[in-house]
Amino acid sequence: MIDYLWIVIALPLGAALFNHFLGHRLGEPRSAVPAVLSVAGSFGYAAVAARDFFVSATAAEEAVTVVHLFDWIPGLGAGAELLWDPLSATMTLGVTGVGALIHLYSAGYMHGDPRFSRFFTYLNLFIASMLILVLANNFALLFVGWELVGLCSYLLISFWYTRPSAAAAGKKAFVVNRIGDFGFMVALMIIFLTFGTLSYTEVLHNPGAVMGAGTATAVGLLLLVGAAGKSAQLPLHVWLPDAMEGPTPVSALIHAATMVTAGVYLVARCGAIFALSEIAGGVVATVGAATALLAATIAIAQRDIKRVLAYSTISQLGYMFMAVGVAGYVAGLFHLLTHAVFKALLFLGAGSVIHAMRDEQDMNRMGGLRAKMPFTHATMLIATLSIAGIPPLAGFWSKDEILAVLFYKGGYFLVLWGVGLVTALLTAFYMARQYFLVFTGPARWEEGANPHESPRIMTAPLVILGALTLVIGFVNTPFRLGLEHFLEPVFHGVPVAHAPEDGLLLTSLALVSVGAGLVGIFIAYLVYYRSADQVRERLLGRVRRPLMAFEHGYWIDDVYGNLIVKPGRRLAEWSADWVDQRVIDGLVNGLGGLVRHLGELLRPLQSGFVRAYGSLLTIGALVVVAWMVIRGL
Amino acid sequence: MVEMVVFILMGAVALAGALGVVMARNPVYGAMGLMATLFALAVFYVVHLAHFVAVVQVIVYAGAVITLFLFVIMFVGVDRAESLTEKLSLQRPAALIILVGVVVLTGALVVTDRFDWVISTAEPAQVVGSIEEIGENLISVGSSDVRQASRWLLPFEATSLLLVVAAVGAISLAFYRPRRSEEETGTSDSDTGSNR
Amino acid sequence: MIVTPGWYMTLAAVLFLIGSGGLLLRNNALIMFMSIELMLNAVNLTFVAASRAHGDIGGQMAVLFVLVVAAAEVAVGLAIIVSIFRLRRTASVDELAELRG
Numbered sequence: 001m002i003d004y005l006w007i008v009i010a011l012p013l014g015a016a017l018f019n020h021f022l023g024h025r026l027g028e029p030r031s032a033v034p035a036v037l038s039v040a041g042s043f044g045y046a047a048v049a050a051r052d053f054f055v056s057a058t059a060a061e062e063a064v065t066v067v068h069l070f071d072w073i074p075g076l077g078a079g080a081e082l083l084w085d086p087l088s089a090t091m092t093l094g095v096t097g098v099g100a101l102i103h104l105y106s107a108g109y110m111h112g113d114p115r116f117s118r119f120f121t122y123l124n125l126f127i128a129s130m131l132i133l134v135l136a137n138n139f140a141l142l143f144v145g146w147e148l149v150g151l152c153s154y155l156l157i158s159f160w161y162t163r164p165s166a167a168a169a170g171k172k173a174f175v176v177n178r179i180g181d182f183g184f185m186v187a188l189m190i191i192f193l194t195f196g197t198l199s200y201t202e203v204l205h206n207p208g209a210v211m212g213a214g215t216a217t218a219v220g221l222l223l224l225v226g227a228a229g230k231s232a233q234l235p236l237h238v239w240l241p242d243a244m245e246g247p248t249p250v251s252a253l254i255h256a257a258t259m260v261t262a263g264v265y266l267v268a269r270c271g272a273i274f275a276l277s278e279i280a281g282g283v284v285a286t287v288g289a290a291t292a293l294l295a296a297t298i299a300i301a302q303r304d305i306k307r308v309l310a311y312s313t314i315s316q317l318g319y320m321f322m323a324v325g326v327a328g329y330v331a332g333l334f335h336l337l338t339h340a341v342f343k344a345l346l347f348l349g350a351g352s353v354i355h356a357m358r359d360e361q362d363m364n365r366m367g368g369l370r371a372k373m374p375f376t377h378a379t380m381l382i383a384t385l386s387i388a389g390i391p392p393l394a395g396f397w398s399k400d401e402i403l404a405v406l407f408y409k410g411g412y413f414l415v416l417w418g419v420g421l422v423t424a425l426l427t428a429f430y431m432a433r434q435y436f437l438v439f440t441g442p443a444r445w446e447e448g449a450n451p452h453e454s455p456r457i458m459t460a461p462l463v464i465l466g467a468l469t470l471v472i473g474f475v476n477t478p479f480r481l482g483l484e485h486f487l488e489p490v491f492h493g494v495p496v497a498h499a500p501e502d503g504l505l506l507t508s509l510a511l512v513s514v515g516a517g518l519v520g521i522f523i524a525y526l527v528y529y530r531s532a533d534q535v536r537e538r539l540l541g542r543v544r545r546p547l548m549a550f551e552h553g554y555w556i557d558d559v560y561g562n563l564i565v566k567p568g569r570r571l572a573e574w575s576a577d578w579v580d581q582r583v584i585d586g587l588v589n590g591l592g593g594l595v596r597h598l599g600e601l602l603r604p605l606q607s608g609f610v611r612a613y614g615s616l617l618t619i620g621a622l623v624v625v626a627w628m629v630i631r632g633l
Numbered sequence: 634m635v636e637m638v639v640f641i642l643m644g645a646v647a648l649a650g651a652l653g654v655v656m657a658r659n660p661v662y663g664a665m666g667l668m669a670t671l672f673a674l675a676v677f678y679v680v681h682l683a684h685f686v687a688v689v690q691v692i693v694y695a696g697a698v699i700t701l702f703l704f705v706i707m708f709v710g711v712d713r714a715e716s717l718t719e720k721l722s723l724q725r726p727a728a729l730i731i732l733v734g735v736v737v738l739t740g741a742l743v744v745t746d747r748f749d750w751v752i753s754t755a756e757p758a759q760v761v762g763s764i765e766e767i768g769e770n771l772i773s774v775g776s777s778d779v780r781q782a783s784r785w786l787l788p789f790e791a792t793s794l795l796l797v798v799a800a801v802g803a804i805s806l807a808f809y810r811p812r813r814s815e816e817e818t819g820t821s822d823s824d825t826g827s828n829r
Numbered sequence: 830m831i832v833t834p835g836w837y838m839t840l841a842a843v844l845f846l847i848g849s850g851g852l853l854l855r856n857n858a859l860i861m862f863m864s865i866e867l868m869l870n871a872v873n874l875t876f877v878a879a880s881r882a883h884g885d886i887g888g889q890m891a892v893l894f895v896l897v898v899a900a901a902e903v904a905v906g907l908a909i910i911v912s913i914f915r916l917r918r919t920a921s922v923d924e925l926a927e928l929r930g
Contacts, residue, residue, distance in 0.1 A: 609922070609923060615728065625742065685889070686896075695898075702903075709920050736895055760880065805912075807911070807912075
């Protein structure tokens with residue numbers, strides 16, 4: 001069973017190839033069938049393959065397997081090997097599970113698109129790439145998956161490539177990711193120089209024996225650069241909000257649930273390396289905290305329903321980075337899992353709303369949709385409460401565990417805990433704001449918009465994800481640490497930070513964070529539900545300046561544009577206009593001119609008269625003879 | 634003593650023939666002079682015990698090549714006497730200077746003893762260029778010393794290829810007819826065809 | 830007085846000189862060709878003479894190859910002359926300067 005693990009990757013890959021070559025012949029509804037079934041099949045296969053991990057700790061220990069497919073780059077210690085352990089199993093199940101639901105949803109959402117089958121080609125290719133990323137047993141194969149998901153992300157963001165904004169967003173995502181990849185590649189080189197191999201089996205098994213703290217810090221920080229690029233952390237977060245130009249299922253799958261968590265997965269996977277360096281972990285946590293707070297404030301002032309969710313994603317990823325930065329890998333992965341579910345739900349719900357509003361994304365033109373879209377409304381409400389941290393929903397358990405881990409760590413990390421708490425308040429506020437703006441209040445849409453509930457194929461995944469949001473938090477509660485035990489074999493020998501076991505402390509921490517969430521929701525309720533329009537205008541007018549900053553994302557894009565893009569463009573123009581025209585062309589033209597002048601000089605020799613040539617030939621022979629006379633034979 | 638007599642006689646014939654080639658107005662006389670020179674050289678070859686080379690010299694050169702020359706001379710026209718007026722103004726003085734240079738430099742080569750090793754008169758082992766000896770050198774594969782035996786094999790095969798190429802080239806040149814008018818009508822036909 | 834190889838060399842040198850003079854001074858393509866043959870034969874004579882002086886059969890082998898190449902050259906060269914004559918009705922090389930640069 002485990003030996004054929006490659007089937008998990010091969011199924012979506014095969015479906016992608018199938019749809020690539022034959023999809024347009026199958027036509028619209030039918031080409032979605034192999035796409036959805038292949039991902040669901042992968043999920044089923046992975047679930048069966050992972051059954052040993054559920055039995056007991058010892059059985060799980062033995063069930064960790066390396067599946068060797070074939071030799072790939074022996075020099076790098078990189079075979080085509082898949083690692084099947086609870087961590088990769090968790091990621092695989094998350095990717096394929098959420099992925100299958102989103103595929104199903106896409107079949108409804110992409111209805112009528114002329115490139116319907118091509119969309120599923122890309123989606124399936126993405127699933128296969130992401131599985132390569134999480135199942136790889138060495139950094140080289142991981143990097144292949146890493147780049148492939150980047151490619152799929154690019155293809156899907158600019159799926160509607162006729163829109164200039166979508167094409168630009170795709171390019172931006174790709175370029176920003178390249179910056180992160182640079183750091184990642186340097187990290188890989190250092191790892192290879194240190195260990196002489198890129199295989200997890202050798203690198204991650206007690207790296208302290210070979211690697212000093214300094215090297216570990218360098219590797220950790222460089223890995224963070226790569227992870228920050230992929231997971232949209234400060235300062236490389238700018239691509240994710242623009243990535244909302246893609247179709248909404250893409251945002252749900254790639255830019256919320258799966259791909260952006262690759263950075264978290266990478267840090268968790270390299271836990272053994274981060275364990276060697278306090279500094280690297282601290283930097284990861286700090287970057288996460290800064291990102292969480294910054295993105296949450298930006299999300300407050302967004303008008304676009306998807307941009308709110310985009311910044312919310314960045315903020316929640318910041319939470320995960322905080323957790324893995326303090327070695328709270330279980331907490332981080334737990335939040336990764338729950339976030340995948342409820343953020344996918346939020347995006348799909350938003351997609352449903354956008355679909356109903358005929359591609360309107362401005363929340364100021366929505367309102368009063370509760371009655372029109374009962375399923376969407378109910379599931380969105382669950383997800384909103386979940387991300388706001390209201391028990392007993394998924395977000396409460398995972399976010400609370402992260403905050404508890406941070407608090408328990410103490411010292412400097414108490415500051416990060418405070419940041420996390422403020423972020424929790426802000427999160428609750430902006431999510432509630434979104435809920436109130438979209439679903440309650442008077443209808444602000446234009447005449448004739450006629451919003452309606454989405455078809456069943458779209459609401460079914462919403463309902464399933466909503467149900468999951470209700471229950472998935474219980475896989476790892478302080479009362480029953482299911483996920484923690486499940487992941488134990490992975491972090492064998494790596495110190496993992498845990499939440500305190502003191503029940504009173506835990507309860508009070510939970511109360512504080514729930515309180516923060518409730519306060520956030522209450523403020524949003526006051527401002528966006530209870531207040532009359534004029535009152536709200538006046539209230540918001542008082543904080544106009546900070547709101548401006550939030551709305552424009554602190555003008556980070558403009559700063560990058562002025563500091564990096566513009567000088568770069570100027571340099572390119574200078575190169576094109578001056579260096580290329582004068583220097584390069586000058587060299588080439590000069591060379592041509594030189595040859596031509598030489599030719600003009602030698603032209604008279606070519607008189608066309610045979611006897612003149614004969615004379616020259618004889619003179620040449622005489623020169624040789626003269627040489628012989630002077631220098632000998 | 635005998636050799637000296639032969640040398641003087643045949644040397645005189647060779648020089649006379651050579652001068653005849655260069656100075657004859659009528660190419661037919663030139664060809665005759667060339668034939669005389671070639672015969673004289675064949676005699677020298679015999680004197681040097683290069684029997685096979687001498688035979689080939691007579692058969693190939695004096696026989697085939699001269700005959701070919703005569704054919705072409707007849708084809709081109711015997712009566713077309715060449716105008717001896719020089720058209721290239723610089724050619725004659727330049728040629729004279731070059732020829733003087735040849736004489737001077739060759740003399741210098743001898744005077745400076747750069748040439749000694751070629752004409753050293755130490756008594757060497759005599760080689761007889763009999764047909765067996767030549768054949769042995771060209772294609773003896775039965776010899777025990779394979780490298781020595783096949784020393785001339787590659788040039789031999791290469792020249793055979795060269796001969797084939799030359800034969801094909803000569804034949805195709807002979808078949809070549811410049812048909813300018815027909816070609817022009819052909820191109821105009823295809824032009825109109827493409828326009829249509 | 831014995832006839833040394835040097836005598837033959839001198840004779841060959843004179844023949845070569847005459848040949849090159851014919852090549853440079855005559856403008857009839859056929860005569861020029863014969864001059865070239867003359868020069869080739871002068872060289873052949875030096876080869877054979879050296880072959881005897883050194884007791885090495887290699888000189889005679891070289892002569893054989895020169896003969897073959899010369900025969901090939903004559904075949905092609907004469908074919909070219911005939912072609913040119915058909916086209917231009919002349920055998921004078923001075924009227925053929927199409928390749929002037």
